[in-house]
Amino acid sequence: MGDAGTLVWLFVVLVLLIFVVIVLVRSVRIVPQARAGVVERLGKYQRTLNPGLTVLIPFVDRLLPLLDLREQVVSFPPQPVITEDNLVVSIDTVVYFQVTDPRAATYEIANYIQAVEQLTTTTLRNVVGGLNLEEALTSRDQINGQLRGVLDEATGRWGIRVSRVELKAIDPPLSIQDSMEKQMRAERDRRAAILTAEGTKQSAILTAEGERQSSILKAEGDAKAAILRADGESQAIQKVFGAIHKGNPTQKLLAYQYLQTLPKIASGSSNKLWIIPSEVGEALKGIGNVLGNTTADTDDAADVVTDP
Numbered sequence: 406m407g408d409a410g411t412l413v414w415l416f417v418v419l420v421l422l423i424f425v426v427i428v429l430v431r432s433v434r435i436v437p438q439a440r441a442g443v444v445e446r447l448g449k450y451q452r453t454l455n456p457g458l459t460v461l462i463p464f465v466d467r468l469l470p471l472l473d474l475r476e477q478v479v480s481f482p483p484q485p486v487i488t489e490d491n492l493v494v495s496i497d498t499v500v501y502f503q504v505t506d507p508r509a510a511t512y513e514i515a516n517y518i519q520a521v522e523q524l525t526t527t528t529l530r531n532v533v534g535g536l537n538l539e540e541a542l543t544s545r546d547q548i549n550g551q552l553r554g555v556l557d558e559a560t561g562r563w564g565i566r567v568s569r570v571e572l573k574a575i576d577p578p579l580s581i582q583d584s585m586e587k588q589m590r591a592e593r594d595r596r597a598a599i600l601t602a603e604g605t606k607q608s609a610i611l612t613a614e615g616e617r618q619s620s621i622l623k624a625e626g627d628a629k630a631a632i633l634r635a636d637g638e639s640q641a642i643q644k645v646f647g648a649i650h651k652g653n654p655t656q657k658l659l660a661y662q663y664l665q666t667l668p669k670i671a672s673g674s675s676n677k678l679w680i681i682p683s684e685v686g687e688a689l690k691g692i693g694n695v696l697g698n699t700t701a702d703t704d705d706a707a708d709v710v711t712d713p
Contacts, residue, residue, distance in 0.1 A: 439456070479522070486534070494538065495575075
């Protein structure tokens with residue numbers, strides 16, 4: 406009987422130890438960082454546990470599953486949306502949200518992720534339904550802002566703050582995509598043709614401007630050269646004229662020089678007509694008289710010599 410009693414007592418002690426361990430395990434809880442726990446006492450909300458060590462009353466307090474307080478990213482599957490011009494587009498959305506009130510997120514909504522998804526889909530259809538396809542493709546920032554405003558207002562009472570809403574992709578029907586690609590290709594070809602024409606125009610303008618500048622510079626060079634030649638000839642004439650006046654030539658000498666210059670004047674192929682000044686005629690007449698007198702004197706001298 407003694408051995409049986411001992412075994413009974415050992416069994417009771419073992420059961421008590423197991424019970425104590427279970428009580429301690431259920432009483433002492435550790436909440437990790439960026440987590441929060443909701444405690445219910447006898448089925449009623451009692452408090453929210455912050456990160457750290459806490460003690461619960463066994464079999465009286467119950468700790469609900471911990472909530473993640475970090476910002477979460479949820480990507481929803483593509484949703485078909487009808488635009489204002491009756492085209493069905495497929496839109497992928499990404500929502501960034503964060504739990505700010507664990508109590509409201511636990512008791513105000515059964516499944517806040519599903520609620521955010523459904524609310525996003527409904528709001529997206531309302532927003533995009535008032536836009537045509539082109540506006541929907543080019544107004545992502547506007548759509549994101551409207552979605553964020555509606556979601557943040559609706560999810561505030563759920564203890565959730567929506568920080569960002571992004572549209573990952575807006576996929577129109579394949580036929581519309583082909584038409585858009587053709588339109589974009591035609592637009593690129595048009596822009597390329599315009600740029601080519603602009604380049605040709607600019608090239609022609611620059612070429613004409615260069616030729617004009619070259620002509621102007623050439624004309625200016627010719628004018629300056631002509632001016633310099635005229636100045637040189639003028640200076641030469643002045644020097645010759647000064648030398649002639651300094652030598653004080655007679656009319657006979659000038660007429661003789663002119664006679665020597667006449668062949669040079671008449672040698673040009675374009676010189677069909679040339680004029681002899683009257684002074685030259687007078688000078689030639691004087692030369693003739695001189696030559697005549699000289700001949701007469703010579704004859705007289707010959708007569709004197711031959712006379713016996």
